Amino acid sequence: MRLSDVRRVVRGALALPARLAHARSLSTIRRTPSQHPVLSFGGMLNGGRLLHGGAVKLLHLRDAFEWNEHSFNLLYLVSSAHPAFTEDLLKRCQRLKLSFVWNQNGVAYPAWAGKDVERYNRPMRRFRAMANFVIYQSAFCRDSAERFLGSCDAASEIIFNPVDLQKFRPTATPLPTEPLRLLAVGTHGYAQRVLAAIECARVLTDQG
Numbered sequence: 001m002r003l004s005d006v007r008r009v010v011r012g013a014l015a016l017p018a019r020l021a022h023a024r025s026l027s028t029i030r031r032t033p034s035q036h037p038v039l040s041f042g043g044m045l046n047g048g049r050l051l052h053g054g055a056v057k058l059l060h061l062r063d064a065f066e067w068n069e070h071s072f073n074l075l076y077l078v079s080s081a082h083p084a085f086t087e088d089l090l091k092r093c094q095r096l097k098l099s100f101v102w103n104q105n106g107v108a109y110p111a112w113a114g115k116d117v118e119r120y121n122r123p124m125r126r127f128r129a130m131a132n133f134v135i136y137q138s139a140f141c142r143d144s145a146e147r148f149l150g151s152c153d154a155a156s157e158i159i160f161n162p163v164d165l166q167k168f169r170p171t172a173t174p175l176p177t178e179p180l181r182l183l184a185v186g187t188h189g190y191a192q193r194v195l196a197a198i199e200c201a202r203v204l205t206d207q208g
Contacts, residue, residue: 026092032071040072042083054080079124080105090130102131107148125149135159
């Protein structure tokens with residue numbers, strides 16, 4: 001038996017208790033009798049976990065719509081922050097004829113993911129294909145998905161991520177040009193995002 005096969009067996013054994021607990025949770029899902037949208041986020045807002053990345057946008061939907069993780073009529077998932085055992089959840093929702101909206105963010109590409117491109121893109125490709133409706137956060141995002149994930153028959157629309165324009169807007173007067181300020185945005189839990197900002201500062205320093 002190859003080492004890769006041994007690792008796969010070990011990972012499967014370690015995941016078994018979690019998969020069994022998830023299967024029990026799936027069995028409680030029902031279609032709500034409500035005629036209004038009742039959303040589920042696949043449990044991404046449960047457990048008091050610290051939200052970051054794509055999961056943050058779920059907070060706006062949580063505040064705008066009724067939601068219930070066990071009795072709902074619309075499942076809403078984000079490609080960059082989907083739950084464990086997503087495929088099991090989607091198959092359960094298909095059997096119950098529950099609508100599924102997939103929010104497609106960025107995809108993996110060779111310059112970033114190298115040989116792991118398919119490891120990241122394969123599940124996104126599969127889940128997007130199961131969606132009733134796909135939301136792309138920009139035209140660039142849609143075009144990237146078409147290039148690296150392939151075409152998709154589901155209806156779709158481009159909807160930009162929400163921004164509080166009362167808080168995030170240009171100042172009345174321009175900021176001074178000195179000292180030079182760098183703005184780094186995103187989830188800084190990834191080393192390359194922090195290191196990229198430091199490398200940028202080094203290059204600027206070297207150029208005076």
